[in-house]
Amino acid sequence: EIVMTQSPATLSVSPGERATLSCRASQSVSSNLAWYQQKPGQAPRLLIYGASTRATGIPARFSGSGSGTEFTLTISSLQSEDFAVYYCQQYNNWPFTFGGGTKVEIK
Amino acid sequence: QVQLQESGPGLVKPSQTLSLTCTVSGGSISSGSYYWSWIRQPAGKGLEWIGRIYTSGSTNYNPSLKSRVTISVDTSKNQFSLKLSSVTAADTAVYYCARFPVGPGAFDIWGQGTMVTVSS
Numbered sequence: 686e687i688v689m690t691q692s693p694a695t696l697s698v699s700p701g702e703r704a705t706l707s708c709r710a711s712q713s714v715s716s717n718l719a720w721y722q723q724k725p726g727q728a729p730r731l732l733i734y735g736a737s738t739r740a741t742g743i744p745a746r747f748s749g750s751g752s753g754t755e756f757t758l759t760i761s762s763l764q765s766e767d768f769a770v771y772y773c774q775q776y777n778n779w780p781f782t783f784g785g786g787t788k789v790e791i792k
Numbered sequence: 793q794v795q796l797q798e799s800g801p802g803l804v805k806p807s808q809t810l811s812l813t814c815t816v817s818g819g820s821i822s823s824g825s826y827y828w829s830w831i832r833q834p835a836g837k838g839l840e841w842i843g844r845i846y847t848s849g850s851t852n853y854n855p856s857l858k859s860r861v862t863i864s865v866d867t868s869k870n871q872f873s874l875k876l877s878s879v880t881a882a883d884t885a886v887y888y889c890a891r892f893p894v895g896p897g898a899f900d901i902w903g904q905g906t907m908v909t910v911s912s
Binding site: 686719721727728729730731734735738740741774776779780781782783784785786 | 853888896898900902
């Protein structure tokens with residue numbers, strides 16, 4: 686099983702600032718990597734797939750990069766609605782696995 | 793637009809079988825363009841993929857749960873289902889159904905989730 690490790694566990698950011706979230710895979714997942722946003726009491730929402738392709742309706746301030754084992758989600762200018770937990774997920778190998786999440790909180 | 797809705801008992805006794813159904817509306821489960829998955833999330837914890845099914849009935853399961861999981865599809869009702877046997881308190885979680893495209897993409901549509909508690 687591929688282990689996905691996200692860092693940091695918590696990120697404190699002021700509105701308008703840039704946030705950079707990291708995700709590392711225990712072995713290469715090529716570009717088969719997705720990012721999700723989850724708010725309390727809600728299902729996750731797909732942000733990015735293929736490591737860097739924004740899902741339908743996702744604002745341009747969200748961007749993804751990386752391949753192989755190292756990936757980054759960048760939120761260029763945090764809006765109030767962006768404070769949430771973010772998960773990465775690999776779909777290169779069975780079983781699909783998720784990272785432990787990064788909570789982005791208001792500084 | 794396509795929507796997914798989970799349904800089933802919110803309370804299951806230890807050692808019994810958890811049974812959930814996901815109803816797909818606004819689109820056909822038989823389109824052949826998607827895989828249909830179950831994912832769960834214990835309170836305050838991360839996400840665990842349980843397994844998936846294709847329209848043909850072909851399935852893939854998480855090895856950690858494989859011996860206890862069965863996922864099936866009923867195309868006539870536009871539904872797919874999860875059965876998890878011999879449950880324990882560790883199976884207490886919010887259970888989500890979600891779709892995954894055959895082509896490029898990831899879990900793009902999710903149900904709202906349903907809380908299942910395992911307790912006597």
